[in-house]
Amino acid sequence: SDTKILVAYFSWSGNSRQIAAEIHRRVGGDLVEIEMESPYSRTYNTCLDQSLQHLREGTHPALKTRIPGMAQYDVIFLGYPTWWATIPMPVATFLESYDFSGKTIAPFNSHGGGRLGQTVSAIAKLCPNVRITQALSIHYGGGRTLGNDIDTWLTDIGIAR
Numbered sequence: 625s626d627t628k629i630l631v632a633y634f635s636w637s638g639n640s641r642q643i644a645a646e647i648h649r650r651v652g653g654d655l656v657e658i659e660m661e662s663p664y665s666r667t668y669n670t671c672l673d674q675s676l677q678h679l680r681e682g683t684h685p686a687l688k689t690r691i692p693g694m695a696q697y698d699v700i701f702l703g704y705p706t707w708w709a710t711i712p713m714p715v716a717t718f719l720e721s722y723d724f725s726g727k728t729i730a731p732f733n734s735h736g737g738g739r740l741g742q743t744v745s746a747i748a749k750l751c752p753n754v755r756i757t758q759a760l761s762i763h764y765g766g767g768r769t770l771g772n773d774i775d776t777w778l779t780d781i782g783i784a785r
């Protein structure tokens with residue numbers, strides 16, 4: 625089809641990155657990592673502190689990633705870990721950096737037990753004129769069923785190839 629696809633993801637410990645790669649392998653299009661200008665610490669406890677502070681202050685940290693051609697995309701697969709039951713604040717920066725009006729966002733997520741949390745409503749709040757598909761929620765890296773889970777989801781949302 626003529627549908628132009630972007631797979632964009634934020635990942636701190638690699639799970640969302642791995643899921644993004646599996647989705648990209650199936651749907652094609654462009655693959656982009658959402659990277660911060662000043663990344664969160666690689667030390668777990670420091671990352672917890674920094675990310676919670678951003679959440680509490682409502683700080684949407686600056687990104688290194690720029691996507692000048694965003695207008696061309698019809699469907700944006702958006703991947704992220706559940707952090708503090710919502711989206712990581714760099715994902716909020718990403719969502720407010722572009723006009724997604726009329727586009728489709730297909731959220732996918734890695735979590736440690738809290739599943740999607742409030743992440744989908746956070747996306748909807750930042751992008752009011754967007755169609756948001758059913759989201760895919762994966763426990764950590766997803767294990768051996770990851771490929772099947774992705775295939776089922778892509779079929780459900782009507783983007784299987």
Ligand SMILES: Cc1cc2nc3c(=O)[nH]c(=O)nc-3n(C[C@H](O)[C@H](O)[C@H](O)COP(=O)(O)O)c2cc1C
Binds near residue numbers: 639675708
């Ligand atoms: C700062 C931080 C906050 C987190 N908050 C949650 C949470 O609220 N609920 C949850 O299920 N998992 C939480 N986790 C666990 C991550 O969602 C989980 O490890 C996920 O697989 C990480 O994805 P990534 O490897 O793409 O970064 C948190 C992890 C971090 C580092």
